[in-house]
Amino acid sequence: MKHSYIIGILTLMIGSIILSCNKKDDYMAYTPGKGSPSITSVYTYSQYKYNDTTITTHSSYDTSGNLTTYTDTTIGNTLIGLDSATSYGNLGEYYVIHGKNLGSATEVYFNGTQAYFNRALGTDETIIVQIPSTTPYRKPRATDSLTVVNLYGKASYPFMIIAPAPTIQVSNGVSNYNFKNGSVDTLYGVGFASTDNLYIKGVSSSSASKGLMDQVDILSVNDSVMIVKFPDSKITQGNLLFAYTQTDGSKDTAISSTVFNNIDKAYQIFANDNTQNGWGSWSWDAAGISTDYAKSGTKTFSMKFSGGGWKVDGLRQGGGGASDGLAYSADWQYLVFWVKGGNKAQTAYIQWGDGGLGQNAVNDITIAANKWQFFKIPISSLKWNTTSTTWSDNKGSKLNTVGFFMKSNDDDEVYYFDDIMVVK
Structure with missing residues (x-):
């Protein structure tokens, strides 16, 4: 009797094992094969869509034998089903x-x-x-x-x-978003090693830059870092266009989403290590040109905001009168600047207009602590003086005030500004 009981238990166990073997892959709704793959x-x-950019160079000679060349760009799409x-x-x-x-x-x-x-x-x-x-x-x-x-x-x-197309990384992808004739910039990203030629191409949203393109020199390159030298260019804002060789040997192009701003063609307030175009300090606290830090050159414009009070520092053109400053044009698109932050992240308010510096809590920005930060602010979003209007609503007024107001910060803060400019 005991012997029969043991045989029954073994039979049940074997049956359970066989059953479990048959069901262990049931969640996949198929039985895997038992041979080598x-x-x-x-x-x-899924379907992929590639943007292919073709650059065509045209050459012609006039009756005197002078060569004229120009380029045009055609963008097409390739679909893979x-x-x-x-x-x-x-x-x-x-x-x-x-x-x-x-x-x-x-x-x-x-x-x-x-x-x-x-x-x-x-x-x-x-x-x-x-x-x-x-x-x-x-x-x-x-x-x-x-x-x-x-x-x-x-x-x-x-x-x-x-190999991925040459691509500048979105965050911290460049050492400087501004350039001028002969300036050197470092790019960070992927796919750079396949680059054959590099160009800067004017952005279509800028009437001053649309349709323009110039070659950029490649000084050194590996797959993740490229050092470039910018040319003398009429472009005010431009993307980098990479002409490169695909892994399979075919030629292609890729255009960066990063936009570069031409210092030489901008309206400069502080750039090239000095105030420009008749602008000067109009600050309530200590402010002036400093060699402590720099971004594009060797100097910056430093502004101190002492703790425990409301402070306004900044720049003004001439005497700030009605005839002083930059005349309005719809071509002016952005206020740009670099700033190195202080001890803590702080909120500052941009004073923008022709009303002089004041304690106006408009156009707020957050300045990060102890690092360089680039701002490119659409002029269409900046409030004029203390109003809710913009410069386009005040076309008869000239821009002669650009400053920064800070409310009752606890600590003394010193900020370093470079390349304060208005860009077309």
Whole structure:
């Protein structure tokens, strides 16, 4: 009797094991294959749209034999259809691997970099996977291979990772957003090593810059850092346009979202290490030119805001009379400046107009503590004097006051300003 009872228990256990083996993959709605994997193809997971920019140079000679050249730019789109076979991929994008015995896959690699995937989203014939952003795309680290490992073996497939287009990183991507003839700037980002030529292209929103383009010298470059030298240019605001070679050898262009401002073509209030165009200090506290810190040159305009009281520091053109200052034009688009913060983050209010410096809580900005910060403020958003109107509502008035008001800060603060300018 005892012997029969033990046999019954063993039979029940074996049956449970068999049943559990049959059901362990039920959540995937398929049974994974038990052989080595194979890869037959790779497909795009969704539709992609690429902007292709073509630069064409035109040359002509006049009757005297003088050469004239100009360039134009054409932007077109390339569409890759949904679920299209491909042998190359982009960092961060999703792809579908097709083959056999993929349901038991445990690892996927692109150029030796492991990629995350969810088995529940695939089948025994497919894996949906994202190419990691850290995948190598340049030789010798880029082996142009896709590898799938399962419980029974592995399979490799030729697959190329496309180098990203030259791209300036969004945050802290440049050493300076302003340039002038001969100035040197450092760019930070990805994909720079494939750059063949570099240009600055005028932004279309600026009537003074639209349609203009000049070549920028590349002094040194690796894939993440590029040092450039700007030319003498009529452009007031421009994006950098990268002409580069794709991983597969094809030529392409990419344009930065970062906008650079030309100091030489701006209306300068403080720039090139000094006040300009008849502007000077009109400050309530200690203020003046300083060599303690600098951004674009060797000097800045320092402004002290002593703690425990309301202080206004800034600059004024001439005597601040009705005939003094910059005349209104719809072409003036931005007030720009660099400022190095003090001990704490503080709120300051920009005094903007022709009414002189005052304790006017308008046009507030937050100045971060102890670091350089760049401001580019649309003139259309700045309140004129103490009113709720803008400069465009006061076209007959000239701009002769640019200052900063701070309310009762606890600590003494000293701020260092550079490249205070109005830009077209």
